[in-house]
Amino acid sequence: MRTQILRFSLCAATLAVGRAALFAAPPAPLHVVTTTADLASLAREVGGDRIEVAALANPTQDPHQVDPKPSFILQVNRADLLIAVGRELEIGWLPPLTTSARNAKVQPGGPGYLDASTNVKILEIPTGQITRAMGDVHPQGNPHYWLDPANGRIIARAIKDKFSELRPADKAYFEQRYAQFDTRLAAAEKKWDAMLAPYRGAKLVTYHRSWPNFMERWGLNVMGYVEPKPGIPASPSHIIELIEDMKRQNVKLIVMEPYFSSKTPDSIAARVGGSVIVLAPSVGAVKEAGDYIQLFDYNIGKLTDALKLAAGR
């Protein structure tokens, strides 16, 4: 009798444990909101299926010119973690969102707020007196830093550390995902380095100052900008000056972002016998740039084709 009771108890306990194991609800995924699609892609690389991630700014849009829409407030309200590019890229639209989000976690300085720019290499940090006469200059440096894969790696590492801090139980998972991403990125970087090595030192023009990290990384020389100053449309005198400079230095290539009008770059290119290419400044800006690595695959592929063509002119 005692044995039967013991067996019954053992069976019941086993069933109970098994049921608990079978039907226990898995921990809810970490709700991550990023300001841009690039940060969302990096978060996805590290977070895998343990996170749900959404980007606020549309990747086809100029990230400076985003409206603080109430639908964004809903997303930030639900977030466990908010990741921002920082360096005042989102200064016109993120502060009203965090203020109205009613979410203590994601307030600047809170446990669920990550400024992705903290440890990356930032270029074009102004020194001395700066004024608005210099255009829409960013006092904390150029915020388009994600366009260097070395910075992408640093951002991914910061995201991995933040995920591990918020979900310590999944730390090993995030570490493994990060290591896999790191390996894939390193392999891709070797390929990109080889593709662009023949063009090191090549001169080109860009529309906006979106590409300093990208160009420095691969030793390309931006000799001028379509915008005379950041955020300021080109004046006729600036265009004439730029055309003369391009002719003098035999520069044939203009790189622009998809959200600018191609009218001015096209007319400049026509005058110098050059060409204009539209690169993707963000993941998702074109369908081929579906994730962070594909972003560089697309841009470097398109850029090398254009540089090859320009060299042949």
Next chain:
Amino acid sequence: MARVRVRVSTGVLLLAGIVAAPALAGAQQPQSPPPAAAAASPAQVTQVREELERLRLEFEALRRTYDERLRQLEQRLIQIGGGPMALTPPATPTSPPDPQQAPPPPQQQTDPAIVQPGPAQQPAGSSKVFNPDISVNGNFVGAAGRNQFATLSPMQLSEVEAAFQAIVDPYARADFFVAVGPDGAEVEEGYITFTSLPANLLLKAGKLRANFGKMNTLHTHALPSVDRPLVTENLVGGDEGFADAGMSLSHLINNPVVYLELTGEVFAGLSDVFHSVKRSELTYVGRVRGYHDLNDASNIDVGASFAYGPSTIDLPPPLLTGLEPAPIIQAAGMNKRMAAIDATFRYRPPSRAIYQRLNVRTEFIWSRQELPEQAFESAFGMYASGEYQFARRWYIGGRYDRSGRTLDGDAIDTGGSAFLTFWPTEFSQIRGQFRRINFAEGAKANEFLFQFNFTIGAHGAHVF
């Protein structure tokens, strides 16, 4: 580093001695040459020159050595303290496969005030980092044309608004807007916002623009036109608007379908719209706001507002008082109810957001004002406006106005405006507006208004 500094200092002193010696000698020579120098033989002069040349060469060698050592030390400091380069794993070479054939790294075009490689983190040692974001907006307006009820001068700096905004602590932020105009200075708004409350609540306390309708919440520099709609002038306090000391508590109903926000506010009753003479008589405002993205480019924003509170009204002067001017008689504690609905449609395609946008807005406002002897006066007003951005810096817009008056609902003023705005940058705008008003009395006004609006200081939030 201390040893290096001592040696460099020694070198500098030596150089100073070499440079200064002939200069001093030259300076003294015309006055009274020292006997020793005067008596020096050519051989001695040659010896001194040789000694000086030897010292110069030694100094040059020393300088080159220390320049090289300083350069190496600076590089090591960057590697140790700069962070980003040291963090880059060696598995990701940035140099080309064959550096022998590659040209030297190019120098990108830079502004004089911009340095290329910067520190990874900003120093935070100064107390100035805690200063609030400060901006100052100037609103210079002018008017030409005919308006017998004119309130605008030919030209005036109608308002200078200084904004001070910062995070107070981990739980709250504060915003102050101090407006200075021809009538003096006042705190237009000044409030604390508690951002970390539970249950999706947001609490504001201080002096605020009431969440009544849409136009009332907008500051002057955020308006799409030079003036405010007639209904705002007639029923909601004009430029100063319905702003009062009070508290605002709003709740966000988070759901996957629509943005839904409920707001309840209580005010002391110190504004022109609602005015209380008793501490126990407060003004109450309620608002429901719904917002929905129709797609990536367009969205709709609707709201319904209600306000209730005491008011003080000016009564018509009694006849045959025999006094000039006639005394103003006020009636206090008159209850007032107001209601409003508003709707805004926005279109801004993301990929063309710099060049194209459309905002269409309308607002309907009802007022029911208690008069002495249990009488009530009802008034209604509305406007419908639209603005379209047709180029990177250009907007065109128009507005239709129709409004009764708080104390005379049957006195209907109507009007229409067309405006054109040039935005050189986010920080300045130049606007012209043609305005026509048909006053209830039969008078007509045809005016041209112009505006220069400009902001210095911190970058504020985009108007939405």
